[in-house]
Amino acid sequence: MTTRLPHALRSDAADNRARILDAARAAFSAEGLSVPMREIARRAGVGPATVYRHFPAKQALVTEAFADQMRACRAIVDQGCADPDPWRGLCLVIEGICELHARDRGFTEAFMSTFPDAREITAGRAHTVKAVTELARRAKETGQLRPDFLVPDDLLLMLMANQGIRAATAAGQVAASRRFAGFVIQMIQASPQRPPLPPAA
Template identity: 65%
Template sequence: MTGQVTHPLRSDARDDRERILDAARALFAAEGLHVPMREVARRAGVGPATLYRRFPTKQELVTEAFADQLRACRVIVDEGLAHPDPWRGFCLVVERTCELQARHPGFTEAFMAAYPNAMDFAAARAYSLRSVGELARRAQRAGGLRPDFVLGDLILMIMANRGIGAASTAARVAASRRFAALVIQAFRASPERVPLPPVPRLGPASPG
């Protein structure tokens, strides 16, 4: 019997790969997905040839850099759908989506744009929007979500949350939590005063 044998990466090759992915995530968060591949290689401390050997295209690099976030996004949506109270499930999606976005700002651009030719992103976005649409209809029928809510409102929320600038990831997450709480109150069918998270100290945006 014949077949192709796959070998695990050597430790130095694994280290190169992780440095490349770390550098890519940092640069995508700070400068957007248009950052040149050579800049990723420079930040990672590897040569362009090493980068292209590991990731022949920008599409492959982006997809691999945010593979964990794609999976996390699906988990968030699935947990929201599975919640016995559709309104609480909807709130869970809002809260965790905002936090995921705050922790990984580069991911939002790839996800929202369905990064060109990256089928993983396009499929994940289509699944998420379809599932959140179903969850929203359940929450409206249950009386928790305002009846005039449309999916475009969720897109507006994501776009606004992406614009939060802060001096650190912790501050960005804190601001995002307060923003999510405000959004949930706006989406609620019946106004209800609930305590908001603390106001964070915001400053110049930083990828850290």
């Protein structure tokens, strides 16, 4: 009995952690980051103390809950930057990021929020902004991207607008986001007929 007890405890702890993360992902995705830790504990079927034992602060839970999305975001950006055609790469990034964020409302909030201790999210956001800035610079040099497109201002503006999309189903949400991304791409493409954009906020 004594030799098996630690293994059983470790197994229970791992199960609790998995349930907490599953509950957090579902809650954050549907309702955003405002869901209280106590409510996540209730949905996970554990006590609040168990949640805080695994995740002492909310930003720790947010960071781990969205680790997969941050990796996916980085992969989209890296794929776009690797495209020898910077305009095509930028279009790929806009389409991919809009769809990724449309699938998870909480991820957009986490991406745009400032969590001092959430190093992975902060680093992921910094990587995205730096990479898209360079991609936009290259696309402007080819004459395909309008010169007044700004990073990060317009990138964050795009994400905020994309976050406002609401649909009855997840598929409808993604479809609407793809249409929105199409409009964004058309609007930022360089054209002599288009007047300059208003100043960034």
